[in-house]
Amino acid sequence: MARHRDYTKIEQIFESTLKLVLEKGFAGLKMAEVAKEANLATGTVYIYFKDKDDLINQLYLFLKRRKTILFLQGIDQKEDFDLVLKKIWFAYFEVTMQHVNESAFLEQYYRSPFLKSNVKEESKQILKPIYDLLERGVKEGKLHSVNVEILLSQIVGPIHEMIRAYHDGAVEINAETMNQLYQLVMRGIKA
Amino acid sequence: MARHRDYTKIEQIFESTLKLVLEKGFAGLKMAEVAKEANLATGTVYIYFKDKDDLINQLYLFLKRRKTILFLQGIDQKEDFDLVLKKIWFAYFEVTMQHVNESAFLEQYYRSPFLKSNVKEESKQILKPIYDLLERGVKEGKLHSVNVEILLSQIVGPIHEMIRAYHDGAVEINAETMNQLYQLVMRGIKA
DNA sequence: AAAATTAATGAACAATTATTCAATCATCCA
DNA sequence: TGGATGATTGAATAATTGTTCATTAATTTT
Numbered sequence: 001m002a003r004h005r006d007y008t009k010i011e012q013i014f015e016s017t018l019k020l021v022l023e024k025g026f027a028g029l030k031m032a033e034v035a036k037e038a039n040l041a042t043g044t045v046y047i048y049f050k051d052k053d054d055l056i057n058q059l060y061l062f063l064k065r066r067k068t069i070l071f072l073q074g075i076d077q078k079e080d081f082d083l084v085l086k087k088i089w090f091a092y093f094e095v096t097m098q099h100v101n102e103s104a105f106l107e108q109y110y111r112s113p114f115l116k117s118n119v120k121e122e123s124k125q126i127l128k129p130i131y132d133l134l135e136r137g138v139k140e141g142k143l144h145s146v147n148v149e150i151l152l153s154q155i156v157g158p159i160h161e162m163i164r165a166y167h168d169g170a171v172e173i174n175a176e177t178m179n180q181l182y183q184l185v186m187r188g189i190k191a
Numbered sequence: 192m193a194r195h196r197d198y199t200k201i202e203q204i205f206e207s208t209l210k211l212v213l214e215k216g217f218a219g220l221k222m223a224e225v226a227k228e229a230n231l232a233t234g235t236v237y238i239y240f241k242d243k244d245d246l247i248n249q250l251y252l253f254l255k256r257r258k259t260i261l262f263l264q265g266i267d268q269k270e271d272f273d274l275v276l277k278k279i280w281f282a283y284f285e286v287t288m289q290h291v292n293e294s295a296f297l298e299q300y301y302r303s304p305f306l307k308s309n310v311k312e313e314s315k316q317i318l319k320p321i322y323d324l325l326e327r328g329v330k331e332g333k334l335h336s337v338n339v340e341i342l343l344s345q346i347v348g349p350i351h352e353m354i355r356a357y358h359d360g361a362v363e364i365n366a367e368t369m370n371q372l373y374q375l376v377m378r379g380i381k382a
Numbered sequence: 383a384a385a386a387t388t389a390a391t392g393a394a395c396a397a398t399t400a401t402t403c404a405a406t407c408a409t410c411c412a
Numbered sequence: 413t414g415g416a417t418g419a420t421t422g423a424a425t426a427a428t429t430g431t432t433c434a435t436t437a438a439t440t441t442t
Contacts (some may be wrong), residue, residue, distance in 0.1 A: 003439040027218040032392095041391040043432075052430065102438060107298075122361075146371045149362035150353065153401050154375045157352030164243035166314075171340035180337045185343045188379030194409045194419050211404060222424095232421040234402075243400065 010048050012038040022101050026056070026108070055116050057119055060109050063102045071095045075129065081142050088130060089185070093159050093178060100167060119128045130155065144191050152188055203229040205250050208286050213292050217247070217300075241316050251300050252313065254293045262286045266320065279321060280376070284350050284369060306352045321346065334369060335382050342380055349376055 003029035020029055031052055035042045049055040075088055096103050110123070134151045137143035143151060158181055165171045206379045207228035213219055222243055226233045239248040266279055288292050301314070328334035334342060349372055356362045 003387075003437085016212040026215065027220075028219075030428090035392095042430090043392065044390055046431070047389070051273050112325065143403070144375065147362060147368065147376070150368060150372050150375065153349040153352035153356060153372060154379075156342040157348030157350070159348070160352065161348030162341065165340050166343060168311075171338060177338065177341060181341050181344060184337070184341065186379075188345075188375040188377075194407085194417070196419070221398090233400090234422065235420055237401070238419070266423095 001145060005047070007048075009038070009040065009044070012040070013045055013048060013055070014062055015060050015186070017055060018105055019103065021056075021105055021108070028058075056109070057116055060106065060119055061122065063106055064123050064126060065094060066099075066103065067099060067106070070099075071126070072129060077133065077136075081133075081137055081140055084133060085137065085186075086182070088133060089155065089159075089182060090178070092130070092156065093163075096163055097166075097173060100163065103163070104167070127152065127156070141191060143189050151189055155185060158185055161169070193346075196238070198239075200231065200235070202247070203231070204236060204239060205253055208246060208250050209254070209293065209296055212247075212296055220247075222246075247300070251297065255317060256315050258286060258293065258297070260289060261290075262317070262321060262338070264334060268320070268324065272328055272331055273323075275324060276328065276377075277373070279324060279351075280312060280346065280373060281323070281369070283347065285353075287354055288357075288364060291354065294354070295358070318343065318347070333382060334380050345380055346376060 013034060016034050020033055020037060029052070030044050031045055034055070035045050035135070038045075045055070049058060071091055073091075074093060075084065077084060079087075106123075110120075130152065131148060134148045134155075136141065138145050138148070138151075162171065162177075162181060166173050171177065174176065204225060206278065207225050208220070211228060213225055220243070222236055223233050225246070226236050236246065240249060262282055264282075266275065266282060268275060268277075294370075297314075301311075304347055321343065322339060325334065325339045326344075328338070329336050329342075353364065353368075357364045362368065
């Protein structure tokens with residue numbers, strides 16, 4: 001054995017890539033710039049990633065997984081339905097907010113043909129806990145009995161839209177505005 | 192005067208560009224392919240557009256304007272509030288649906304740094320009629336009195352989300368599902 | 383401490399692709 | 413009809429940028 005790979009470099013590269021994609025988009029992403037931003041030589045990036053395509057797909061998965069973990073922290077599906085729903089709604093909002101940049105990347109990527117189908121599959125899993133919860137709500141008669149996808153649209157749609165508005169500087173987000181939106185959404189779906 | 196420019200070529204070029212962007216994303220868009228797809232020589236594209244960047248920005252505006260026009264057809268703000276709201280909600284849904292591809296392009300572009308700020312400004316105008324209507328609704332006491340951005344998030348967010356789900360093959364969209372979503376949304380915002 | 387091994391470097395190279403432009407073609411006007 | 417004008421062409425060129433690899437540096441083992 002000799003010198004070891006320094007796997008912390010992978011995260012450095014991820015951070016640099018994320019930063020550059022957000023600044024200049026996929027089309028403007030250059031491997032040389034990624035390396036420079038991460039204080040590495042161009043060739044080093046190729047030690048840790050097969051090629052540019054691989055780098056972008058890995059980054060997507062990395063961010064998606066990180067978001068999922070954050071988002072599920074402290075959620076216990078065994079608790080009272082209304083409480084879990086509230087917790088999960090706010091958790092989703094807050095995590096998406098606190099990682100606006102990552103979320104923007106994920107959205108941009110989701111719409112792009114870089115996305116490999118297996119990656120897309122994994123990415124759907126993030127909403128699974130919400131999905132399950134909604135089914136439970138319908139069964140328990142706590143939610144209106146419509147297709148779960150419809151309920152889901154009503155739940156995460158406004159969050160995404162509000163964050164987009166925030167991103168455009170059109171609205172402020174604080175405890176009050178979050179609560180107001182929550183009230184509107186719940187009034188809609190609760191039976 | 193001699194031979195005239197054939198401005199119908201512009202639309203040919205737009206259609207080709209749209210098709211290719213949807214297939215391969217911004218990063219994969221090649222001027223030579225755009226030209227070929229439009230049955231033109233590469234150089235011809237440069238007669239009608241300054242460069243690649245110009246082409247993409249023009250395309251964005253073209254699609255945005257087309258969508259706006261379609262979407263506002265048959266809306267008369269002088270009619271009864273509830274009726275206008277219903278018409279406008281369904282019109283927005285249907286136009287977004289019937290032009291899923293264009294909408295996907297617009298979303299992808301919106302998140303990308305290609306977007307010039309003046310273009311972004313113009314693009315905000317598309318929601319102006321909904322915006323105005325919501326303000327009227329609040330004044331007339333027909334809607335809950337919260338920030339209009341919050342109401343807007345609740346109105347268009349679920350539509351975008353549902354269409355995304357449809358795009359992923361997760362849900363069917365028909366008169367019934369549309370109506371169900373409409374009921375949920377309205378139950379939330381109406382006073 | 384020196385040899386062995388592998389990471390890291392970054393200039394050079396190979397592809398790829400945007401853009402140009404000399405030559406050609408189509409249309410208009412006298 | 414013929415010359416003038418400007419549109420169109422697409423191969424050639426200019427840029428850009430992904431990837432490689434000979435060389436150097438760092439770490440481990442003997």
